Amino acid sequence: xxxxxxxxxxxxxxxxxxxxxxxxxxxxxxxxxxxxxxxxxxxxxxxxxxxxxxxxxxxxxxxxxxxxxxxx
Numbered sequence: 001x002x003x004x005x006x007x008x009x010x011x012x013x014x015x016x017x018x019x020x021x022x023x024x025x026x027x028x029x030x031x032x033x034x035x036x037x038x039x040x041x042x043x044x045x046x047x048x049x050x051x052x053x054x055x056x057x058x059x060x061x062x063x064x065x066x067x068x069x070x071x072x
Contacts, residue, residue, distance in 0.1 A: 020026035 016030075017027060020030065
């Protein structure tokens with residue numbers, strides 16, 4: 001099953017790449033130029049730390065409960 005949003009993003013990305021004959025250096029230079037014009041960062045080089053941890057819910061929570069681990 002194809003996701004229409006994913007397909008649209010892929011088409012936009014491919015159209016942009018075609019403009020530069022799939023030359024990665026030229027594509028990156030275009031993004032840098034656009035970023036300078038916008039004045040905001042478009043790409044983060046460092047990942048942001050998560051501000052909260054995911055907690056198991058439902059059946060996952062029951063399987064992870066301390067009483068069910070290691071014969072608890």
